[in-house]
Amino acid sequence: METEGVRGWPSAGPPLNEAMPPDSSPAAATAPDLSKSPPDLLTLFIAFAKMSLAGFGGVLVWARRGIVDHHKWMTADEFNETFALCHFLPGPNIVNLTFVFGSRLRGIPGAIAAFSGLVGPPALIMVVMGMLYHRYGEIDALRRILSGVACAAIGLMLAVVFRMMTPLFKRRDVIALLVMVAVFVAIGVLRLPLPAVLLVAIPISIAITYWVKREAA
Known part of the structure; x- marks a missing residue:
């Protein structure tokens, strides 16, 4: 049943303080009631900046780890439901997730803080890396390194897919x-x-x- 989250935004899935089905994994533990003490804007910005800077293999891997496992801002089921909603909206899935999650906690300022943390630091890094690749991209050793990085990235993405499937297996x-x-x-x-x-x-x-x-x- 749809419930009303912070600032009137509908929350995805059950309320954050509602008990979840039994699950032995830490990610499935009940999330705290963030409607009473949501993280401030700076905390949101730093958290998503860390996710984006660690986003080797795609930010989704680290977003789930940060939101569910580390900060425990969502349960595993809530993250899956929110990501499912973002997956069917136009635009990049992880960007949609930052807007939905940030606005759910702190309204429009929260969405902007989460989005800025997600996009800002990597954008600066990619500008520098693009300049370097433009100059040294023809080096054969660099091409082989990038091929290896692509394989590792696929492995990380498969890992997070299996993690997201865990609640379904737990509930059978x-x-x-x-x-x-x-x-x-x-x-x-x-x-x-x-x-x-x-x-x-x-x-x-x-x-x-x-x-x-x-x-x-």
């Missing part, structure tokens, strides 16, 4: 896993167009979730 949510596998096969194996798959998968997922919750009630 067979229907959700079947929907996930079906979408993966449609897009990754059959190479069907992403918009078409989403237009079919989203209504089906919503209908199944509604039916399951209705039966459980």
Whole structure:
């Protein structure tokens, strides 16, 4: 059931102070009630700056680790639900996540602080790296190094995908896993167009979730 978060923003999933289903992992522990004492703007900026600067392999890996495991601002389920919402919105997923998360805690200033921390430091670094690559990019050793970095990045992304799947396995949510596998096969194996798959998968997922919750009630 949708609840109202800080500054009138709807929160993704259950309230932050609501107990989650039993789970032995630290990430699934109940998150603190941030509506009473949300982190200040500087804390948000620094936290997302650290995530972006450590974002080897994609910031999503480090965003989940920082938000769920380190700061415990969200539970694993809440992060998955919020990221799912951001995944279906236009624009980069992790950027959408910073706006939704920051505004949920501190309104528009919070969204700006989180976004600035995410984008600011890497932008400065990439300007410098781009200048260096423009001058030394033809060096063969550098090309081999970048190929190795790409392999490591893929490994990190797969790792965070499995971490995000953990709550589904813990709850033994067979229907959700079947929907996930079906979408993966449609897009990754059959190479069907992403918009078409989403237009079919989203209504089906919503209908199944509604039916399951209705039966459980």
